[in-house]
Amino acid sequence: MKRILVLASVLLMGFILFAVEPIVIGVFEPMTGPYAAGGQLTMEGINLAAEQVTEVLGRPIELVLVDNKSEKVEASNAVSRLIQFNKASVIIGSYGSAVAIPGSEVANAAGVPMIGCSPTNPLVTLGKPYAFRVCFIDPFQGSVMAKFAVNELGAKTAVIIQDIASDYSVGLSHYFQNSFKALTGDNKSISGVISYQTGDQDFTAQLAYAQGKNPDVIFIPAASYGEAALIIKQARELGIESQFLGGDTWEVPEFLQVGGAAVEGSYFSTHFDVSVAPTPKAAEFIEAFKAKYGVEPSAFSALGYDAFMLAVDAIKRAGSAVPEDIKNALSETVAFEGVTGYITIDENGDAIKDAIVRKVENGTFKFVSVVKPAE
Secondary structure, three states, X not given: OHHHHHHHHHHHHHHHHHHOOOEEEXXXXXXXXXXXXXXXXXXXXXXXXXXXXXXXOOEEEEEEEEEOOOOHHHHHHHHHHHHHOOOOOEEEOOOOHHHHHHHHHHHHHHOOOEEEOOXXXXXXXXOOOOEEEOOOOHHHHHHHHHHHHHHHOOOOOEEEEEEOOOHHHXXXXXXXXXXXXXXXXXXXXXXXXXXXXXXXXXXXXHHHHHHHHOOOEEEEOOOOXXXXXXXXXXXXXXXXXXXXXXXXXXXXXXXXHHHHHHHOOOEEEEOOOHHHOOOHHHHHHHHHHHHHHOOOOOHHHHHHHHHHHHHHHHHHHHOOOOHHHHHHHHHOOOOEEOOOOEEOEOOOOOEOOOEEEEEEEOOEEEEEEEEOOOO
């Protein structure tokens, strides 16, 4: 009888330990390197969400962050560590398509679902059933800025300055080109596509070419906000008066700090704006964010918040912390109420979402318009 009681006690303790074993949500974001500002903004949203929701299925949530250092190899290593060492049930990340793509390859191969916050390149999810995202993708983002250039700015010609080493930059450049040519009805409306390499600081040669073409708009789909700001600053110093357009990477304070007065009047596409809260939860999020950080949330903070909340929602719907079950729940997501909008996941794991166009005005980012996928 004594042995039976001891055995029963051991089994009970084991059951209790299992019952309170945390569910690990892993995160691989760039805390250092050229993408650090975007990664840090994303983590503000993730951390706020993790403070608001501390358990799921009666078990505590353990949030584990690994710095991917803005590097492709480090991104793969970070995801491997989260899966093999931390036993993550689901992974969030990352800012920067260049690091999200290798990260998604590791997660998919291991059969662990990954939710991207802001990586917009189609290759992040394409052909990877375990890869998802809460943001729109570059074919849509490229068409948004091309339509804005043609329909709102009256542009008839454009030059593109792209980072040839960046998957994000090259991809967004491609989709802008196609849309711009189709909208103008002129295959020669793109006067040139000029390339540079990540880390370059002198863009005199590229800008001299652009200046010779005198385009209505210059599109800079830079992965690095710092490089985009430098290009515009050097362009203005050369006397270039073209209108500058960009993508969602521009929305960080550092873009304004580096560019200064030169980036005034520039337009870019993004995912969120506090002036047009798209859901009831968005207004609550904005207030909670301002209370915690003392500033209004950026699009990256909002996307980080949504990625965490979607992960928790999928765990709840799955009724399980098993990666396969979470993956199945994510693939069935319809009209999830996020703070960046209602999120429906399509057959590729991508979110069907609206886009926002913002403008740099008086040293701040100002809302311009909302563009829906069907428009």
